[in-house]
Amino acid sequence: GAVVSQHPSWVICKSGTSVKIECRSLDFQATTMFWYRQFPKQSLMLMATSNEGSKATYEQGVEKDKFLINHASLTLSTLTVTSAHPEDSSFYICSAAGKFNTEAFFGQGTRLTVV
Amino acid sequence: GQNIDQPTEMTATEGAIVQINCTYQTSGFNGLFWYQQHAGEAPTFLSYNVLDGLEEKGRFSSFLSRSKGYSYLLLKELQMKDSASYLCAVMNSGGYQKVTFGTGTKLQVIP
Numbered sequence: 027g028a029v030v031s032q033h034p035s036w037v038i039c040k041s042g043t044s045v046k047i048e049c050r051s052l053d054f055q056a057t058t059m060f061w062y063r064q065f066p067k068q069s070l071m072l073m074a075t076s077n078e079g080s081k082a083t084y085e086q087g088v089e090k091d092k093f094l095i096n097h098a099s100l101t102l103s104t105l106t107v108t109s110a111h112p113e114d115s116s117f118y119i120c121s122a123a124g125k126f127n128t129e130a131f132f133g134q135g136t137r138l139t140v141v
Numbered sequence: 142g143q144n145i146d147q148p149t150e151m152t153a154t155e156g157a158i159v160q161i162n163c164t165y166q167t168s169g170f171n172g173l174f175w176y177q178q179h180a181g182e183a184p185t186f187l188s189y190n191v192l193d194g195l196e197e198k199g200r201f202s203s204f205l206s207r208s209k210g211y212s213y214l215l216l217k218e219l220q221m222k223d224s225a226s227y228l229c230a231v232m233n234s235g236g237y238q239k240v241t242f243g244t245g246t247k248l249q250v251i252p
Contacts, residue, residue, distance in 0.1 A: 032183075060240070069228060069244040070184070119183050121240075129174070130240060132183040 028054045030122045032133025039110055039140055047105045047136045049120030055100035056122035060130060061093075064117040076103055110140040143167045145243035147229050152249045153219055161214045161227050161246045169234030175203050175214045176228040178245065184228055187214065216248075224250045 029052040039045050049059060058077050062070040074090075076082035076097035084090045094106040103122075107114055117137050121130040144166040153159040165173070172191040176184035190196055190205035190212060202215040214227055229243040 062242075070242045072239070072241065075239055117181075129186055129189060132185070135181075135183045137181070 028052075028122075028124070028131045030056075030120065030131045030133045032120055032136055034136055035134055036137040037139070039138070041111055041140055042109055044106055044108045045110055045138060047107075047118055047120070047138075049103045049105070049122065049133050051101045051122045051124075051131070054122075054124045056103070057100065057125045058123045058130075059097055059103040060121045060123075061095060061103075061105050062119045062121070064119060064135075070119060073105075107138065110138070112140045114138065115140045143231060143233065143241045145229055145231055145241060147227075147243045147246045149244065150247045150249070152251060153216075155219055155221060155250055155252050157219050158215065158217050159219060159248065161216075161229075161248065163212045163214070163229030163243060165210050165212070165229070165231050165243075167210075167231050167233060167241075170207060171232045171234040173203075173205055173212050174228075174230040174232065174240065175201075175212075176230060176242075178226045178228055180226075187227075219250050221250050221252070224248060 031050045033048045061073045064070045073088045074082040074084045076095050078097050078100050082095040097103040119135040120133045123130040147163045175187040178184040188203035195204045200217045205212045226245040226247045228245045230240045232240045
């Protein structure tokens with residue numbers, strides 16, 4: 027299958043700082059990227075959907091000013107957690123889909139710990 | 142909106158067969174996925190069904206009935222490495238290939 031690279035794999039940051047997570051499609055053009063959050067022992071919850079060159083569509087209850095999503099090119103999307111707090115500690119996963127893909131391919135995930 | 146239900150946990154014996162059920166209610170349907178997820182890792186794709194019937198892929202098979210809003214994942218010849226969470230996910234038909242995940246079924250394979 028296609029390769030999606032997510033970076034970093036894990037990050038520890040201080041409360042109040044911002045963290046940027048990158049999601050890259052390495053061998054295909056990702057017209058759509060999805061950002062998910064997964065708390066321990068829970069399933070993936072979709073945070074937002076982004077299409078290249080347009081604003082992200084956020085799910086209900088997700089603060090767009092706190093979770094900034096940029097999808098500037100067909101191979102890169104970024105999620106920035108601004109002013110992170112301990113309750114933002116979670117596993118963040120991106121997935122990417124090409125124009126003709128039925129399946130979305132997942133990145134490796136980023137474990138964020140805010141201390 | 143969408144509602145996806147699957148059992149929280151299941152236990153099965155190595156070498157046996159296990160069936161994980163998933164029921165869904167959705168305002169638009171464009172296919173159903175099954176993913177496997179080991180603890181601390183990203184999900185990996187297992188199957189995709191968009192038409193009714195059974196899709197077989199090695200030890201794994203997936204079934205879909207759109208009229209009943211029902212799917213199952215069948216795992217044969219269970220191995221210890223099959224211990225993982227299995228996520229049922231539905232793609233809606235509203236464009237942008239949006240996928241909503243169920244809460245997952247944690248499968249424990251015992252000797």
